[in-house]
Amino acid sequence: MRQRGDTIIEVVLAVTVFSLIAVGALSVMNQGTAIAQQSLEISLVRDQMDSQADALRYAHNAYIANLDQSDAPAVTVWNKIIESPVNTAQDFTSINNARRCNLPSNGKYFALDIKKLDGASGSPIITTINSTPATFAQLQYGPSSIVSDGLWMQVVHASSSGTIPGYYDFHIRACWLTPGQSIPVTLATIVRLYDPAS
Numbered sequence: 070m071r072q073r074g075d076t077i078i079e080v081v082l083a084v085t086v087f088s089l090i091a092v093g094a095l096s097v098m099n100q101g102t103a104i105a106q107q108s109l110e111i112s113l114v115r116d117q118m119d120s121q122a123d124a125l126r127y128a129h130n131a132y133i134a135n136l137d138q139s140d141a142p143a144v145t146v147w148n149k150i151i152e153s154p155v156n157t158a159q160d161f162t163s164i165n166n167a168r169r170c171n172l173p174s175n176g177k178y179f180a181l182d183i184k185k186l187d188g189a190s191g192s193p194i195i196t197t198i199n200s201t202p203a204t205f206a207q208l209q210y211g212p213s214s215i216v217s218d219g220l221w222m223q224v225v226h227a228s229s230s231g232t233i234p235g236y237y238d239f240h241i242r243a244c245w246l247t248p249g250q251s252i253p254v255t256l257a258t259i260v261r262l263y264d265p266a267s
Contacts, residue, residue: 099249100249103247103248103249103250104249106247106248106249107247107248107249107250107254110204110205110245110247110254111254111256113205113207114205114206114207114220114243114245114254114256115256117206117207117208117220117243118220118241118243118256118258120183121180121181121183121220121222121241122239122241122258122260123183124181124183124186124193125150125181125239125260125262126260126262127186128143128146128147128150128181128186128193129147129262131143131146131147131186132144132146132147133265136265136266141188142187142188142189143188145188146186146187146188146193149192149193149194150181150193150194150224151224151226151237151264153177153179153224154177154224154225154226154237155173155175155177155223155224155225156225157225158173158223158225158238158240159172159173159174159178159223159240159242161242161255161257164242164244164253164255164257165244165252165253165255168251168252168253169200169201169253170200170201170202170219170244170245170246170253170255171200171244172198172200172221173221173223177223178198178221178222178223179194179195179196179198179221179222180194180195180198180208180217180220180221180222181193181194181195181222182194182195182208182215195208195215195216195217197214197215197216197217198216198217198219198220198221199216199217199218199219200219200244201219201246202218202219202245202246203218204218204245205218205219205245205247206218206219206220206243206244206245206256207219207220208220218245219243219244219245220241220242220243221241221242222239222240222241222242223239223240223242224237224238224239224240225237225238225240226267228267229267234263234264234265234267235263235264235265235266235267236261236262236263236264236267237261237262237264237267238259238260238261239259239260239261239262240257240258240259241257241258241259241260242255242256242257243255243256243257244256
């Protein structure tokens with residue numbers, strides 16, 4: 070009695086088909102993981118940007134409440150925040166050209182240390198901005214210093230015109246590299262705060 074087994078060609082074909090299916094499944098899993106990672110990073114960065122916007126609103130409200138007291142800490146903090154306005158903010162499309170994050174070329178950008186908005190703890194302005202964060206855009210609180218990784222803002226001032234009071238537009242930007250993409254992720258928002266004294 071003669072028994073026939075699988076030929077070498079059938080075995081190679083079966084291994085090839087299995088390998089293609091396995092590689093395809095791993096590729097889909099990697100893409101899913103990268104999308105989940107990017108979604109998580111965007112959520113975390115939005116939280117950081119919202120914290121910066123809330124800090125601006127808090128400093129502005131404290132300033133308005135103490136507007137008649139020029140030596141009040143809240144007025145000092147607000148004046149420090151608005152001391153370096155620009156005529157126009159960095160164009161959104163120039164944030165991530167050449168496959169990397171770019172800070173504004175005029176050097177007038179900052180972030181806020183939300184722990185120093187009381188006016189008694191020193192300046193709330195962070196000028197150490199790292200344009201290539203190791204992970205996602207965020208404030209890094211170290212033991213002796215604070216660095217902003219890929220998160221910054223610029224302030225644009227518009228003077229009062231007739232019955233319209235002056236205002237400040239704070240352009241908050243974030244830029245960072247994320248897994249699975251060769252182009253950095255960028256986010257931006259604008260906070261407008263009116264100033265009756267300007």
